[in-house]
Amino acid sequence: MPHTLLCSLGTSPAIVLEALIAGPSGRLRDRYARLRCITTSNIPDKVKWLRARLADREFADLDVEIIEVPDFGELSSQEDHERFMESLIGFYLTHGTGADGPVSGERMLPDVCISGGYKTMSSGLLQAAHFLGARRVFHVFAEQFREVYNRHPETITDIRKGFDEDLVKVIEMGAEPGRSGILLQLEALRAAPHKMNFIRRQLHQVDQLAGHAETLQELPFPVLARFDAELLESLRSPASAWLKSGLFEQLPKIELHCHMGGFATDGPLLHEVRAAATWPEELRALAAPDFPAAWPHPEKPIPLNDYRSLGDATGSKLLKDPGCLEKHIELLYVHFQKERVVYAEVRCSPNNYALPDKGRTALTVLQHMQQVFEDCMKKAQDDGSFFVQVNLIIIVTRKRDGDLSDISRHLALAVTAHQPFRQADSPRCRVVGVDLAGFEDVSTRPMYFETDFDIAHRTGVAVTAHAGENDEVESIWQAVFRLKSRRLGHALNLFDAPDLFRAVVDRRIGIEMCPFANYQIKGFNPMEGCPEYPMLKYLRAGALVTANTDNIGISRAGLTENLKFLCRLCPEISMLEILQLQANAIETAFLSLEERIQIRRRIGEQLLQWSERRGGGVITS
Ligand SMILES: [Zn+2]
Known part of the structure; x- marks a missing residue:
């Protein structure tokens, strides 16, 4: 079954290789069919390094796409992070939710590796997986390899060795089914100019709805249950x-x-x-x-x-x-x-x-x-x-x-x-x-x-x-x-x-x-x-x-x-x-x-x- 790996790329591009080699089962046996990688715009040398490694025969069948978030280099402001999130959600919508699974129409959720890049990028990936779904979310790390060999595993051979010796490890964080309040609105999300705002608003309303589930019957229009509790309360006071x-x-x-x-x-x-x-x-x-x-x-x-x-x-x-x-x-x-x-x-x-x-x-x-x-x-x-x-x-x-x-x-x-x-x-x-x-x-x-x-x-x-x-x-x-x-x-x-x-x-x-x-x-x-x-x-x-x-x-x-x-x-x-x-x-x-x-x-x-x-x-x- 073809699987997609979605990850971020930071200053340690070998992490992407580690996640790729760990494979969709996390046990080195299977291969990913697609790699979708999001990164900042200030590390072209790292991107180049990764592309050179991906040219190896080992990845001959891998379909690769790397996107650099424009004008996002060093993380220096709130706006930087927000720009990253907009790109990430847009990227996710294109590559994480559209591909058909083995059964026609079935959504093939990506595997999401959160190990690369700034902490905000990792958290952003986790959020995106939570909103839009992931077959599995995982973290890969090689600290013990570095302690033993005094270097980061940077070649395919090193990484394999690291896995064999249990010095490169995968931490499974489980599957994310995605939030149905978002998944049922994918078309609107695609069209929304500010995707994170759309998601926040949508989830806020869904939460309101859940909170008012008991009183839904008493409301003249079900949509009122999506209103803020305070606004709904003020509608109950004299007109x-x-x-x-x-x-x-x-x-x-x-x-x-x-x-x-x-x-x-x-x-x-x-x-x-x-x-x-x-x-x-x-x-x-x-x-x-x-x-x-x-x-x-x-x-x-x-x-x-x-x-x-x-x-x-x-x-x-x-x-x-x-x-x-x-x-x-x-x-x-x-x-x-x-x-x-x-x-x-x-x-x-x-x-x-x-x-x-x-x-x-x-x-x-x-x-x-x-x-x-x-x-x-x-x-x-x-x-x-x-x-x-x-x-x-x-x-x-x-x-x-x-x-x-x-x-x-x-x-x-x-x-x-x-x-x-x-x-x-x-x-x-x-x-x-x-x-x-x-x-x-x-x-x-x-x-x-x-x-x-x-x-x-x-x-x-x-x-x-x-x-x-x-x-x-x-x-x-x-x-x-x-x-x-x-x-x-x-x-x-x-x-x-x-x-x-x-x-x-x-x-x-x-x-x-x-x-x-x-x-x-x-x-x-x-x-x-x-x-x-x-x-x-x-x-x-x-x-x-x-x-x-x-x-x-x-x-x-x-x-x-x-x-x-x-x-x-x-x-x-x-x-x-x-x-x-x-x-x-x-x-x-x-x-x-x-x-x-x-x-x-x-x-x-x-x-x-x-x-x-x-x-x-x-x-x-
Ligand atoms: Zn009359």
Whole structure:
């Protein structure tokens, strides 16, 4: 079996010969196939001496490579040693970890002799062997030969004699399997500009992970276990301490409850949307919404209908215009990018934007929206800007009277367009679910739409329902047991029915809460005389709660502001719990398991990058 000897060369080059002659078994019988030798740049005569000896017939089949570390002569500074280590690790990666063993793909670890060169070189070799693996590490020495013969064994004959007379000796230091935390990251190590820093950081994180093994289950993202204990502890304290840190802004987020029509509802965004009209002459005159005083922090809650009417300037009339619709979507996408929303499920009502006279049916409108979102995603992918995966939820507007065809049309549209688990080369904007929305009260409870939703259940289209925002807890019960909702929009009064709450927790039903909208419509502490916002209690009782925006324009708050606002609504909420909200959102997103794993991984990577940028005890390169 061909073996490689990796060693350092110092001022006594005969040591290399001793190690070579000792052979891979240490008993003079076998020969090495390869010699890889690293040395300083100030002893060319020693290198020459060694090369002359290696020209002997004895080493005719030996494949030799000697590397001199550039600008490393006398060891005189810390930088010298670090330069040596960078060269050594690079050299090791090329010669110590790549060669295939007898079984294809098997790594052939080198034998590492630590006897030559400065003590720092020996220690460096030992470290490298520890990180990257060695079949055996050994030391060879000939002090006794020198005592007996008054000279160093410098010829092949001398060395053989030394071994025969037991005056040249090998000390075995055992095998080094290498650290899996490094070996599994060899590609990244090869690419790292500072290899020792990479190794230290990697091992530090692996140690953190091992230290937190017990608490891994409790963490929203496993990657948090790689954080410094101190940093992790600070994430457990109230999130308000992080308000000015930039973490809320940088945090990768998930948005599950966002109405498309509630986005560019006034101000410059609305002007931009109107300016993009395909048929500007048909636009209604602009009527700016009349926001209550102190909005978005009103002194008292406003009725749901008043809240909804704040979005009238955008509404279905404006978004019927294809130019406006397109611009509206593009602006929403840019908004998500700024908010660092990794994944969003956007709710829309394509039939409300249909213009059959102009050849735009609910289906063509839906396909148009998907196309624009896909173009945005493709662009983000191409220009390397923040990538937001967007999928759609079709809104089924609840009503009891008049023309109910909308309900059937939207459900049928969702069923037709629903494309579960679709894989494609370029990003897709898919319809992933339906939402029972509209004005919720006792007359529009979910039970009235139970049979309408059969078509969704028959075809596996996920269902969410606005429930417990404007109606009593009975509405939530019906959403769960009549509509079989996988998620609930708002569900603010679940504690009115403890058994139902338990069922929601046990069935792992997602709760989409929207801090600003909930505050504005229902009123919660710190609004005077209002009850406590139930989110944190839901969360701590094990419910899969998420935080969302509802209507970004109407509520005048994106996801970052909504998360920050939680520090006022639930002053005790910790940063770890804010992260738990994101983990819950991934778990309850209408996605395949594979897609959820991908998103979790992406968020994990971003969190790790954040911790490294922050340098919170983690060694950075
Ligand atoms: Zn909503």
